[in-house]
């Protein structure tokens with residue numbers, strides 16, 4: 001969940017690391033730091049806080065040197081404070097390390113190292129690694145010492161390390177269950193947790209595989225497998241432009257990404273799903289695993305497959321290993337925009353014998369290496385912590401898998417029309433920003449959209465929010481609907497409307513403040529506020545019409561409350577711990 005960046009080359013390392021950390025901040029943003037090597041001396045600056053404030057307060061970019069590592073933290077071990085921020089150094093202050101992941105055997109290693117005289121300055125699990133390298137460096141050359149230290153680690157890690165004692169300017173890398181990608185430049189090399197941080201310098205990348213270690217120098221790179229032997233790893237090129245990972249004039253990435261949906265939906269619809277469809281036709285049972293927003297896309301896929309009479313079910317990835325034992329005849333589909341969500345990767349590993357399919361946005365991500373076939377979203381990088389454009393892209397892929405592309409031609413225009421409701425949505429946001437609870441209701445295939453709208457709402461507004469199939473209200477939740485409590489009804493004119501209308505009336509009779517997204521005049525009349533859906537829409541497209549204004553609603557309530565929707569508290573974009 002933390003963000004790592006490293007650089008070696010002719011450029012000014014501190015500037016490149018600081019710029020990169022700004023791009024990586026969505027991975028974690030409670031503390032930040034960089035270390036650079038200049039004239040054989042190591043300098044570290046770090047503190048708690050966001051990249052912008054810490055880097056300017058500590059004048060990161062005044063640091064000289066052409067090799068360095070940087071880190072933005074999402075705390076797992078130890079409170080948020082300067083000491084626990086990365087980079088961490090050894091006792092001699094000659095070696096600096098940044099780490100993403102969790103070293104599960106850190107207390108055993110820490111006791112061993114303490115007994116050998118090492119002094120620790122933080123409460124983190126990460127610091128043990130740099131002391132371990134220091135210990136082994138006493139008797140072995142740098143690469144051997146690094147490999148030996150890595151061999152002792154249990155758990156997950158993406159690591160970048162450098163040493164002032166090394167005769168060359170080099171970075172040492174290792175990864176297991178945490179992403180780390182090498183950026184191959186001309187006369188310079190980079191590494192980072194995610195591709196967008198390196199786009200300014202290169203479009204050529206090498207995604208390290210599980211257990212890989214690597215050395216970077218300005219002349220090139222070498223990759224080693226966990227047994228220490230040199231291996232070759234495929235280079236990938238991406239056609240993402242730097243501007244795709246920038247705000248492009250919008251106040252927040254989230255708003256840009258919501259608006260981007262009108263373009264990227266076509267890119268997603270162009271994605272090749274023939275291999276995936278063949279796989280899906282071959283198996284009787286389909287298990288779909290995912291987390292958060294991607295789980296809601298998974299629910300939609302399961303729902304549409306079930307409507308076709310197929311045996312399909314969506315599972316929360318982190319629970320999948322506890323409730324299933326998939327057989328060879330089960331196709332397991334993992335959906336993950338990042339392709340790095342630890343819960344999803346773990347769930348896929350839980351089905352060793354099953355054929356597997358991934359739906360992801362990230363070329364070279366870990367999920368692609370765990371499956372037999374991958375469908376890419378083609379949504380471009382998504383930077384806002386709240387998933388928006390990747391959700392509609394996931395829906396587009398799901399729809400293409402089920403209905404084929406022919407029926408979906410009108411999607412870009414529909415999304416554009418729904419985006420045009422922004423000012424109206426903003427006015428509704430003003431009425432909701434002071435509320436403490438919000439409920440979303442829907443029925444049938446609109447229920448996954450209600451779940452997603454509710455997740456988006458709570459994630460960035462900090463207002464308690466829940467979503468239900470409308471029929472469930474009377475089985476308990478109705479006790480919470482009192483005067484003025486918002487009930488947001490996803491009420492398109494499809495086969496679910498009649499029953500949902502009954503639920504809307506039940507809520508209204510208890511004082512509920514009805515906000516509808518609808519193309520039905522009667523529902524509109526019953527509502528205190530309403531967001532219109534264009535009339536005459538093919539009913540299968542309603543989910544797309546529903547989610548876009550509800551993303552905008554969450555965004556505007558968040559902004560009205562003075563929250564940064566791109567960086568909601570306690571969350572991170574890519575959740576690489578279980």
Ligand code: AGP
Pocket residue numbers: 291292293294335336337338339340341344385386387388456459572573574575
């Ligand atoms: C969505 O807004 C969230 N930030 C979160 O639920 C996210 O969808 C989840 O962590 C799964 O991520 P993935 O798609 O990268 O696997």
